Amino acid sequence: MSLFATRGLTVRFGGLTAVDHVDVTVDEGETLGLIGPNGSGKTTFFNAVTGLVPAEGEMLFRGGALRGLEPHVICQRGIARTFQLSRLCLGLSVFDNVLIGMHTQVQAGVWDALFRRERVVSEVRHALKQAAHLLSLFNAALVDRGFDPVGVLPQIDRRRVEICRALAARPRLLLLDEPSAGMSPEETVELMKDLQIVREEMPGLSIIIIEHDMFVIEGVSQRVVAFNYGRKIAEGVSQRVVAFNYGRKIAEGIFAEVARNEEVREAYLGRQEAARA
Amino acid sequence: MTLIGVWVVELGLFVLVVAALLAERPIALGATVAAIGIVAVVARSSARVWRWVTTSFLTHRTGALAGAAVLALVLPFFLRASPYWTFIATMALMYVTIGQGLNFQMGTAGVINLAGAAFAGLGGYTVGLLTVRLGFPPWLGLLIGPLIAVAVGALLFIPILKVRGHYLALVTIAFGFIFNILMNNLEFTGGPQGIKNIPTLRLFGYAFTTPPQLLGMTLPSHANFYYAALVMAALVTWLAWRLYNSWVGLTLNTLRDDEIAAKCSGVSVARYKLLAFSIGNFFIGLGGAFYAVMVGFVSPPDFDFGYSLVMVSVIILGGLDSIPGIILGACLLIPLPERFRFLHEYRLLLYGAAIVLMLLFRPRGLWPATVRRYGLREPAASFGAAGGLR
Amino acid sequence: MPPLEVILQQAFNGLMLGVMYALIAVGFTLFFGVLDVIHFSHGDIFTLGAFAGLSLTFLWAAVGIGNPAVALLLTFLGALVLTGLIGVVAERACVKPLAKAPPLMTLLATLSLGLVIREAVLIFYPRGADPKPFPAMLPGGLFEIGGVVIRYENLAILAIGGAAMVLVDLIINRTRIGASMRAVAQDAEAAQMMGVNLDRTVDFTFFLGSALAAVAGILNGLYYSEIHFIMGIMGGVIGFSAAAIGGLGNVYGAILGGLLFGVLQTLAAAFIPRGSEFRDVVAFAVVMVFMVFKPTGILGEKTVERV
Numbered sequence: 001m002s003l004f005a006t007r008g009l010t011v012r013f014g015g016l017t018a019v020d021h022v023d024v025t026v027d028e029g030e031t032l033g034l035i036g037p038n039g040s041g042k043t044t045f046f047n048a049v050t051g052l053v054p055a056e057g058e059m060l061f062r063g064g065a066l067r068g069l070e071p072h073v074i075c076q077r078g079i080a081r082t083f084q085l086s087r088l089c090l091g092l093s094v095f096d097n098v099l100i101g102m103h104t105q106v107q108a109g110v111w112d113a114l115f116r117r118e119r120v121v122s123e124v125r126h127a128l129k130q131a132a133h134l135l136s137l138f139n140a141a142l143v144d145r146g147f148d149p150v151g152v153l154p155q156i157d158r159r160r161v162e163i164c165r166a167l168a169a170r171p172r173l174l175l176l177d178e179p180s181a182g183m184s185p186e187e188t189v190e191l192m193k194d195l196q197i198v199r200e201e202m203p204g205l206s207i208i209i210i211e212h213d214m215f216v217i218e219g220v221s222q223r224v225v226a227f228n229y230g231r232k233i234a235e236g237v238s239q240r241v242v243a244f245n246y247g248r249k250i251a252e253g254i255f256a257e258v259a260r261n262e263e264v265r266e267a268y269l270g271r272q273e274a275a276r277a
Numbered sequence: 278m279t280l281i282g283v284w285v286v287e288l289g290l291f292v293l294v295v296a297a298l299l300a301e302r303p304i305a306l307g308a309t310v311a312a313i314g315i316v317a318v319v320a321r322s323s324a325r326v327w328r329w330v331t332t333s334f335l336t337h338r339t340g341a342l343a344g345a346a347v348l349a350l351v352l353p354f355f356l357r358a359s360p361y362w363t364f365i366a367t368m369a370l371m372y373v374t375i376g377q378g379l380n381f382q383m384g385t386a387g388v389i390n391l392a393g394a395a396f397a398g399l400g401g402y403t404v405g406l407l408t409v410r411l412g413f414p415p416w417l418g419l420l421i422g423p424l425i426a427v428a429v430g431a432l433l434f435i436p437i438l439k440v441r442g443h444y445l446a447l448v449t450i451a452f453g454f455i456f457n458i459l460m461n462n463l464e465f466t467g468g469p470q471g472i473k474n475i476p477t478l479r480l481f482g483y484a485f486t487t488p489p490q491l492l493g494m495t496l497p498s499h500a501n502f503y504y505a506a507l508v509m510a511a512l513v514t515w516l517a518w519r520l521y522n523s524w525v526g527l528t529l530n531t532l533r534d535d536e537i538a539a540k541c542s543g544v545s546v547a548r549y550k551l552l553a554f555s556i557g558n559f560f561i562g563l564g565g566a567f568y569a570v571m572v573g574f575v576s577p578p579d580f581d582f583g584y585s586l587v588m589v590s591v592i593i594l595g596g597l598d599s600i601p602g603i604i605l606g607a608c609l610l611i612p613l614p615e616r617f618r619f620l621h622e623y624r625l626l627l628y629g630a631a632i633v634l635m636l637l638f639r640p641r642g643l644w645p646a647t648v649r650r651y652g653l654r655e656p657a658a659s660f661g662a663a664g665g666l667r
Numbered sequence: 668m669p670p671l672e673v674i675l676q677q678a679f680n681g682l683m684l685g686v687m688y689a690l691i692a693v694g695f696t697l698f699f700g701v702l703d704v705i706h707f708s709h710g711d712i713f714t715l716g717a718f719a720g721l722s723l724t725f726l727w728a729a730v731g732i733g734n735p736a737v738a739l740l741l742t743f744l745g746a747l748v749l750t751g752l753i754g755v756v757a758e759r760a761c762v763k764p765l766a767k768a769p770p771l772m773t774l775l776a777t778l779s780l781g782l783v784i785r786e787a788v789l790i791f792y793p794r795g796a797d798p799k800p801f802p803a804m805l806p807g808g809l810f811e812i813g814g815v816v817i818r819y820e821n822l823a824i825l826a827i828g829g830a831a832m833v834l835v836d837l838i839i840n841r842t843r844i845g846a847s848m849r850a851v852a853q854d855a856e857a858a859q860m861m862g863v864n865l866d867r868t869v870d871f872t873f874f875l876g877s878a879l880a881a882v883a884g885i886l887n888g889l890y891y892s893e894i895h896f897i898m899g900i901m902g903g904v905i906g907f908s909a910a911a912i913g914g915l916g917n918v919y920g921a922i923l924g925g926l927l928f929g930v931l932q933t934l935a936a937a938f939i940p941r942g943s944e945f946r947d948v949v950a951f952a953v954v955m956v957f958m959v960f961k962p963t964g965i966l967g968e969k970t971v972e973r974v
Contacts, residue, residue, distance in 0.1 A: 050541055051540075052537065052540070052541075070540070070545075071537075071540035071541050072539075072540050072541075072542075072543045072544055072545045072546070075540075075541055075542060075543035076543050080541070080542075081541055083537075083538070087535050087537060087538040088535075088538070089530065089531055089534035089535055089538070090534075091530075091534065092527075092530055092531070092534065092648070092649070093648040093649065094657075095657065095660075096527055096530070096531075096648070096649055099524075099527055100527055100528065100531045100538075100539070100542045100544070101542050103524070103528060103542050103543045103544050104542075104543035106524050108523070108524060110520070110525055110552065110556075112523075113519055113520050113523035113524065113525045114516055114519055114520065117519060117523075117652075120523045120524065120651075121651065121652065121653070123524075124523075124524070124651045124653070125653070125660075128651075128653075128660040129660050131660070132657075132660040132661040133661075136661055140661070143657060143658060143660065143661040144656075144657055144658045144661075145657065146657030146658075146660065147648050147650065147656075147657045148648070148657075149648060165542065169542060169543060383771075387771070389771065389774070391778070435959055436955060436958060436959050439958075439959050439962065440958050440959060440962055442770050442771075442774075443705040443770060443774060444911060444958050444962055446705070446707075446774055447904070447907055447908060447911060447954070447958065448954075448955050448958050448959075450904055451904065451908070451951035451952075451954050451955055452951075452955070454901075454904065454947065454951055455947075455948050455951050455952065458944070458945065458947055458948050459948060461944075462941070462944040462945065582900060583782075586778060586779070586782055589775060589778070590779070593775060622790060623786070623790060625782055625785075625786045626782070626783055626786035626787060626790065628779070628782065629779040629780065629781075629782030629783035629786065630779075630783050632775065632776070632779035632782075633760075633761060633776050633779045633780055633783065636765065636768075636772050636775060636776040636779070637761075637764055637765070637776070640768065640772060
């Protein structure tokens with residue numbers, strides 16, 4: 001049985017159908033790539049899964065239904081995500097930004113904070129060690145800067161912190177929304193290494209990754225789904241990719257398979273370019 | 278040795294401030310103010326001096342706090358000739374209490390509250406009603422007042438969850454106005470006259486109107502309230518510090534900066550916003566209840582919109598989300614216009630101008646918030662190379 | 668159920684108030700449109716407009732302009748320009764520099780600027796703490812229609828307020844600068860790329876909105892026959908409420924919201940027990956309920972936050 005599955009997932013904004021009857025499944029430990037042009041509904045798909053926008057259709061995660069749950073409950077169930085436009089708290093420290101990811105595991109409450117501080121302190125110490133461990137997976141220098149505001153870090157380190165925040169929630173399913181956005185080609189290469197580290201360190205973790213950069217998709221995902229107009233237009237197995245276009249999944253399959261798919265090429269390159277290529 | 282240095286600095290500042298407060302002739306006032314100014318300029322312009330001050334205060338935090346506590350305790354002895362200044366010092370401490378509450382809402386959690394005066398008023402009126410109309414002892418009023426502020430604050434729960442930004446500002450302003458209009462026009466709250474003759478605080482048979490005899494000296498009766506306010510402000514600040522340096526502070530900061538990121542990290546935004554709002558109202562209500570007990574009456578103009586703005590000024594001047602900043606803000610903003618009586622007429626004008634200038638040129642306040650250290654002193658690196666996640 | 672003519676009479680009175688509120692509300696909505704800010708000192712700009720008008724009436728009397736119609740016209744024109752310019756100064760000093768800061772900063776800065784303006788009027792206007800009598804400059808007399816008493820004075824207020832609104836509508840929809848305002852409201856960046864001078868457009872918007880507040884201020888003086896330095900607090904809160912009820916960013920919404928607020932207030936004053944004391948409680952309670960259940964207002968559009 002798959003870890004996560006959507007059946008007929010649909011998101012409508014007024015008259016616009018951003019995600020149109022999309023079926024996607026992810027197995028345990030699998031990395032699924034989502035590709036598709038701008039506006040094809042990939043991010044909206046993530047927003048629907050994390051409960052940020054209302055959706056129709058079915059979403060199953062570890063045998064339970066997700067639809068209608070609030071975002072923080074969905075996080076508690078084991079789905080964490082990053083955002084295309086970084087959503088770190090730039091004024092807070094690197095450690096703080098990772099520690100908030102552990103929110104669902106925190107035992108100490110307000111009462112402990114006020115009157116049983118030793119509980120808070122021991123928990124925080126433990127959490128700081130975990131945060132340091134996560135950060136050092138990507139860049140050991142980040143640990144030394146743990147109490148610096150995140151805003152002073154370069155883009156790539158911010159992205160790493162954001163991934164650490166998501167990992168700190170100990171998710172079963174990780175949603176990465178275009179991690180290479182805003183990165184230089186060199187940084188993108190580094191980021192790919194980081195993602196491979198995540199893969200190796202956490203073999204049981206399932207990942208869905210949105211990427212524009214085909215190189216990243218090819219490098220990290222086992223399967224690709226292509227979207228167009230909110231539909232899945234293609235899908236490829238083993239190195240699976242799902243392609244989206246305008247809210248629809250247009251393809252799914254092994255990366256090479258999806259990349260060859262007529263509709264995917266058209267969605268990406270435009271009709272004439274596709275014919276020429 | 279640096280600890281001695283820290284104490285000397287504190288003592289020096291204390292002497293200057295007391296001298297400035299008590300200086301009677303303009304020339305003496307001018308000299309002390311000039312001295313404070315020179316000290317401040319020297320400390321800030323010389324990087325070496327400033328670094329010495331900050332590092333030694335940080336390394337000897339406990340010692341510095343103890344020194345400050347001693348000075349705060351002996352202040353009434355120096356002010357004993359002037360009940361008025363003892364009263365102003367007490368007011369400043371009351372604003373520390375209120376400021377910590379308001380800061381917890383606006384600074385830490387980003388929940389806008391422009392009805393601070395109304396929540397203080399709820400605390401104050403509760404004391405007035407309970408003691409004068411129902412004959413409760415004032416100390417019980419002091420306990421119940423803040424709870425009523427929290428309970429009535431629940432009326433705003435739905436707006437706080439559903440409305441944000443400017444709209445929330447509008448809702449809270451409207452709430453403040455409604456409170457004021459009701460207090461002005463309801464019979465049982467005494468209308469425009471308010472509630473007079475609130476009995477004074479008595480603890481274990483000791484009435485707060487008796488001038489205390491301490492260390493062979495007679496202090497003005499206001500010193501009783503000064504010490505009570507000191508305990509209150511210290512307690513509230515201590516609690517605020519604990520909340521800030523815990524998961525609660527972290528969670529509230531995150532939802533202030535990015536609600537969506539907080540939600541997707543598993544934070545129940547609703548629960549934490551209401552929590553922050555209620556805790557803040559408790560502190561604000563406590564300050565208001567204390568005010569009622571201290572001055573012995575409450576009336577609508579004591580809790581009008583202007584005072585909400587004064588409260589906001591305190592936290593902006595000091596530094597949003599900065600717990601020591603709030604203390605600094607209150608201790609500057611409340612006594613200054615009293616000291617310079619010729620400025621008294623211009624008090625609110627100057628508050629307003631100060632806030633505008635602060636926001637334009639120093640938006641993080643005089644004592645900006647620093648990164649949360651959870652009260653831990655270890656360097657960041659010491660948390661590395663330890664137990665794994667799984 | 669009170670008789671119909673009583674209701675109509677109250678509704679008419681409410682309309683008078685509503686016109687003034689609407690004029691203030693239009694300013695709020697215009698500022699929000701071009702800069703996405705709430706200019707909280709706008710209420711005190713309204714006070715300034717009233718005081719500018721009052722001072723000018725003295726000036727005209729001193730220089731011997733006896734004709735009331737001429738004096739009235741000059742009062743309006745002078746106060747409009749003066750207040751408009753002050754509005755631009757306020758924007759340059761307090762709003763524009765903080766346009767990129769978190770909205771809380773603009774909110775607090777303009778609130779504080781309002782405090783400064785209010786206190787400045789109190790301190791620097793001669794005997795500023797007292798309510799100032801405002802001279803009657805509108806024709807007296809009244810007539811009755813279907814049991815409803817209508818004063819010429821009130822008709823004049825309605826006419827002046829209505830004319831100001833029509834004028835604003837024309838400026839926004841029929842002039843170049845109006846087109847720039849609409850473009851900036853849609854998308855400031857795109858407008859700039861199309862050659863719109865952003866600074867000038869924003870300045871003009873604040874001039875226009877503040878001038879409207881001056882009209883409201885003078886009408887307020889004419890209606891109540893007195894003005895007071897404190898009137899800007901209520902004026903501002905009601906103006907913002909009206910703009911919010913109507914839907915921020917929408918000029919017609921602001922007008923509608925202003926009229927609704929005025930009528931609501933008068934009806935509450937007339938028909939609930941001790942209404943004159945509690946009318947604002949009712950009005951503000953309605954505002955709070957509105958903000959909770961329809962925060963985008965009657966004519967506002969829904970805003971979606973991008974993730």
